[in-house]
Amino acid sequence: MCGITxxxxxxxxxxxxxxxLDAMTETMACRGPDDSGTWLDTHAALGHRRLAIIDLPGGRQPMxxxxxxxxxxxxxxxxxxxxxxxxxxxxxRGHQFTTDSDTExxxxxxxxxxxGVAEHLNGMYAFAIWDARDQKLVMIRDRMGIKPFYYYPTADGVLFGSEPKAILANDLAKRVVDADGLRELFAFTKTPGWSLWKDMYEVEPGTIVRVDANGIHEHTYWKLEATPHTDDQETSVARVRELxxxxxxxxxxxxxxxxxxxSGGLDSxxxxxxxxxxxxxxxxQLRTFSVDFFGQxxxxxxxxxxxxPDSPYIRDVAKLVGSSHQDVMLDPNALTDPEARRKVITARDIPAGMGDMDVSLLLLFTAIRKESTVALSGESADEVFGGYRWFHDETARNADNFPWLAYNTGIHERGNMLRPDVQSTLAIQDYTLDQYRTAVAKVDHLDGESELEHRMRTVCNLHLTRMVRALLDRKDRASMAVGLEVRVPFCDHRLVEYVYNTPWSLKTFDGREKSLLRHATKHVLPQSVTDRVKSPYPSTQDPGYAAALQQQAKEVLAEKDNPVFTLVDRNWLTAAVEQDPARMETVTRGGLDRALDLYHWFDLYRPEVQLG
Structure with a gap:
């Protein structure tokens, strides 16, 4: 696992x-703490930071x-x-190898x-090839978008990198954020190709981007397609277990x-x-890690x-499988440490506003990295198998909106901490509905689908082409910030394709969420976990967390000319710091987190914000 630029x-x-080139490469030292390399030709320059996982001495790059x-x-x-x-x-076919690395x-x-090499690969990857034979750059990203990959067109070529920070280290890239960038930041619709930074784009999942003297050309080599599912229930369960x-x-x-x-949930x-x-x-013996909060x-x-709470289920699993388990315990002081927040923002390059869930993830990965270099995660199972509560809420799944937004209305209300004129300019609700209709129009369906199956294929598609990409990016940035490689088995494209095309009636055949996964893996699970209802990534319930946010927000309010107030509504923030932290609503706490993220982001990145 590495960082490329x-x-x-x-x-x-x-x-x-x-x-x-060295400056661009150095921005990703955390992604690759083991080695650094550069390669320069007349019209191409490549940089690499390496985290050695396979063939430790033989996988040096650029190759x-x-x-x-x-x-x-x-x-x-x-x-x-x-x-x-x-x-x-x-x-x-006659090729000779000098290393044992997958890179070669x-x-x-x-x-x-x-x-066409992309169609032969099973894995998570983002790579760039300069082919001097044709004077072209080829950039390829994995099917699900597990590994991040960005590019920035220039007047005569392109800059690229695993993360925006690598591109921004080149003076050709301008640190400008416009209304389109900010809309997506607050909308949570994960528009394909989006980057917060103006004129910077993602290499989309399952996509090849070729750059030559004639310009930039894109080709999609993989996407979700609707195909008939002919296996019965028993065969489907067996196939999921096999995969x-x-x-x-x-x-x-x-x-x-x-x-x-x-985490003690079904997936992990x-x-x-x-x-x-x-x-x-x-x-x-397997090592396992979890995150928890003192007193939770x-x-x-x-x-x-x-x-x-997660803890009883975690203990049941660890006992059953005999793992060497470690709980990473956190308190409000650790979760609200401004330096930890700044590390999260630097890792992600955006003021994401996810608060303790982002900071705790970074602190968990920091603790794990002391013991392990590779971790397997249950990320993405809910998107693949239909696990979230809104999959099973008729109102949410039938709404004219992304189901996770229809179910969690507070996500949009976090934009309430923006100045009224900014809210008016961004028109986030209109943007969200436009993105929703665009996404739905791209879903492929089978002839003869029932109304329910037609709708649920759409819902599953939205999660696998939109929501999951945001969560995978979060996971990658937090883990690679400390040099930890996190692998996501549920994103194997063979599993995704198979489960995507199973009818909704099969995905819920036992009257529960994730029926196929539950029955395919129950032979390795304690009964308590088999019976457990879906529970998301943990968030602290300690009112001391909100109180600490309020104190930090008061300090921000004292800075009258801080650029954060070009976006944040000072009146909203003043009212939020006066609330009783023990009775604070989740949406208000989320708004405080987002305001503090913006405050530190302005300080770290010095962006030029263009709303006109």
């Missing part, structure tokens, strides 16, 4: 621009191959879980199949210590059970999203 300029000689017609150089971030099979196939396999795959077992086994392959993130517990069984076969279990109060 680069620069292509068809009208300039970049061989003398090593200092700029290149000289051909009779020019050099082909690559920078690669990610893992190809089928690289062993691909190496064997490429050897049979991907590079030779490109030499063999060209841009899950194979996926976890593949994703446990590493030359460094591994672990699993365990299923991964834990399968991983523990596999490692036991190899004579190893003893003082837990059910709310609209969480019926039970």
């Amino acid at each position: 680069g620069w292509v300029s068809f009208d300039s000689d970049l061989r003398g621009r090593r200092e700029t 290149s191959v000289r051909t009779p017609n020019g050099e082909v150089a690559m920078v690669y971030s990610g893992e190809a879980y089928n690289f062993t099979e691909l190496r064997a196939e490429l050897k049979s 396999v991907v590079l030779h795959g490109y030499l063999e199949w060209g841009e 899950m077992t194979d996926i976890v086994h593949r994703q446990l392959v590493a030359d460094v210590p591994r672990c699993v993130l365990l 517990s299923a991964i834990t059970g399968l991983a523990a069984a596999r490692l036991a076969e190899q004579g190893e 279990e003893e003082n837990f109060k059910p709310d609209e999203m969480r019926d039970t």
